Amino acid sequence: MKNMAAGNHCTVTEFLLAGLSEKPELQMPLFLLFSGIYVVTVAGNLGMITLIVLSSHLHIPMYYFLSSLSFIDFCQSTVVTPKMLLGFLTEKNLISYPGCMTQLYFFIIFGIAECYTLAVMAYDRYVAICKPLLYTVIMSYKIYSSLILAVYIFSVFNASINTGFMLRIWFCKLGVINHYFCDLLPLLKLSCSDTYINDLLILIFSIVNIFVPPLTITASYISIIASILRIKTKEGRSKAFSTCSSHISAVALYFGSAAFTYLQPSSMSSMYQGKVSSVFYTTVVPMLNPLIYSLRNKDVSVALKKILQRKNFMKSEILSNGKTYES
Template sequence: MAKGNHSIVTEFILSGLTEKPELQIFLFLLFLGIYVFTVVGNLGMITLIGFSAPLHTPMYYLLSSLSFIDLCHSTVITPKMLVNFVTEKNIISYPECMAQLYFFLVFAISECHMLAAMAYDRYVAICSPLLYNVTMSSGVCCWMVAGVYTLGLAGATVHTVCMLRVVFCKAEVINHYFCDLFPLLELSCSSTLINERVVLYLSAFNILLPALTILSSYIFIIASILRIRSTSGRSKAFSTCSSHISAVAVFFGSAAFMYLQPSSVSSMDQAKLSSVFYATLVPMLNPLIYSLRNKDVKGALKKFFVKIKL
């Protein structure tokens, strides 16, 4: 079919999480609460780390960057999803859809590599504690964070440029609650082979490589912890890693389920459920995981509230 015969789509309709009207208000209130909690939690974590001198360490510098990524990640997705719950048709223009796709990918990819950077930080802290201040200097941390964002921007740019070459001429309803890669490719009436290969290859790089980095780091960490003779020493070492392991398991598990399989195999209903975890719940849970299971953060929080009362 000639390109001139296509009816080019200029806007899309997001189908949302569910089409059941009786669930719309409940889901609106639920995800509004999740979003408010996400914003307060991540902004609170950034503020606490910024104003608490004891938390001015590489570990918390990276955690502050993760909180910023989570805040932006959630903001790209959730407000538009909330609109979908209270409007009959949630229309998004083609430029807005491409912009949402781009920024979603920037922060999703950045989160993958930031979690890997945090695993490396824990590896250095436990396996080479005497060299920690040199290995994880402020300059090194800045370069690591810059590298994380560079990979995020590069990956998102490649995906979005590939998506811009796709011709949309089928039904303009996106079977998702935001503009994601596979739901958009389902609407294409041009070849998507290149796009699907790019998704698979870059997802393997941006999910498997950080996952292997994290796995390698924790193999060395566990081996080092097992050499500690005292039970209290082992417990303290494990506690510094437990929060990070919890965050990694939820994020990488749901992201891998979504992107590391061909689009012909994945179900969009399953994809929606999976994306709720890494795009909505993980940004909310990370501040909880790192605050409730971290004595330094809880101590800094108590001091912060004391200062406010004074």
């Protein structure tokens, strides 16, 4: 580690990321595995955004929120995965102090943005099913754009506060982060200065971020289920529930893996389990979300088929025109 003296203090200018595994024989298989996951993540999320932009019948609030979720998933994976992949190929996975703080900043932004986007999407489904006649009024362009903007503003505020106070900490211990990316708790364990304010901020924001999105989602779905049960026909109930099934799956995946990471007791055995569950919500969930929405959402499936049919039609037209020209 490189160190920099400052008065009576000493702070690291580089950190060593411990990574997922220290076994040399696993580095290449893990590199190939996560390279494949990242390629699918990028293609799936950018493909979902493109599909929503190109399909006019998907230009409704539900799919604007979905395109925002896809953007967040793409960014979240990009913040973490490329550095992790580089670590599999290098003997020492070093990250500079500014690089670490930058990664932490954007990780917090997109992690929190995902929580609140899922909550906003639950509210959107509540309005669509419980107040269908008022949907276009309640979910006007001004309202849904304000909700998306509010999610990003709060996420940036949260990240700025936590990262700002992290910059005030002196790191004088051996700069080995027992993780594969720069996260708040592993970084605080390396501190040699008082972290009371940081711990307090993490506690306050954690309480807000752990309770507000899940409570919003839970309250929305209690009302949704009650409304669905009042529908007399089985076909009507099935149609109403199908509009929520993709979102329920995404919520269960994200909050389930995040809860397993942050709500388990801190011990050496759980640190490895924490890494595994972190991999799940930082790399696997962003890959699965577009697959879930494309496979379980009828509108997205229909839009995808139309785009593919249009593409095939254009190809056949070009080929037929080419043959006509040759003849």
